Amino acid sequence: MIRKATLDDRQRITLVRNAVRENRLSPGNESKVSDTARWIYDNGTFWVWEEDGAVQGFAVADVRDGTVFGLFVHPDYEGRGIAQALLPLACEDLRAAGHRIARLTTDPGTRAARFYLRNGWIDTGAQEKGEIVFEKPLSPSQLAIL
Numbered sequence: 001m002i003r004k005a006t007l008d009d010r011q012r013i014t015l016v017r018n019a020v021r022e023n024r025l026s027p028g029n030e031s032k033v034s035d036t037a038r039w040i041y042d043n044g045t046f047w048v049w050e051e052d053g054a055v056q057g058f059a060v061a062d063v064r065d066g067t068v069f070g071l072f073v074h075p076d077y078e079g080r081g082i083a084q085a086l087l088p089l090a091c092e093d094l095r096a097a098g099h100r101i102a103r104l105t106t107d108p109g110t111r112a113a114r115f116y117l118r119n120g121w122i123d124t125g126a127q128e129k130g131e132i133v134f135e136k137p138l139s140p141s142q143l144a145i146l
């Protein structure tokens with residue numbers, strides 16, 4: 001089941017975020033990520049996949065800067081289409097907020113980088129820290145075509 005998260009989901013969302021093996025949270029980023037997450041809990045939407053009585057994945061956009069802030073699936077639930085189902089909802093939030101392009105960053109050589117390439121995202125090059133910046137145009141029919 002896909003639904004919008006509530007504040008009650010926050011602990012489990014954090015657990016899923018910390019359970020992943022790639023794109024792990026780097027220690028220097030913790031407070032910035034925490035601030036952004038808090039803003040989104042107050043003003044935006046975490047889309048969550050619930051299965052077996054718990055949140056097993058989430059996708060979330062930051063409508064302030066047009067980025068996909070997070071896409072994370074618990075390792076035990078990977079490879080079943082959960083990310084493919086959740087990501088369009090975060091992209092739709094960006095489109096509804098007026099963005100024409102979605103952006104995100106991910107570590108090179110990861111399952112996530114391969115996932116984005118296979119799902120139509122464009123590799124626009126690496127940032128200073130080596131993370132790849134991916135972009136995807138957001139058409140009005142985003143939900144229908146993804």
Ligand SMILES: CC(C)(COP(=O)(O)OP(=O)(O)OC[C@H]1O[C@@H](n2cnc3c(N)ncnc32)[C@H](O)[C@@H]1OP(=O)(O)O)[C@@H](O)C(=O)NCCC(=O)NCCS
Nearest residue numbers: 020022023071072073078079080081082083084106112118
């Ligand atoms: C990257 C990540 C989000 C992908 O999540 P996922 O739910 O495993 O992704 P999906 O299942 O939607 O897609 C992965 C594969 O499963 C396939 N799949 C889709 N539905 C399926 C199903 N019902 N049964 C089996 N496989 C399926 C997809 O076709 C896709 O195949 P491909 O890799 O050959 O293209 C997840 O691996 C993850 O959280 N990684 C760690 C954190 C991370 O890097 N996040 C991104 C940060 S930017």
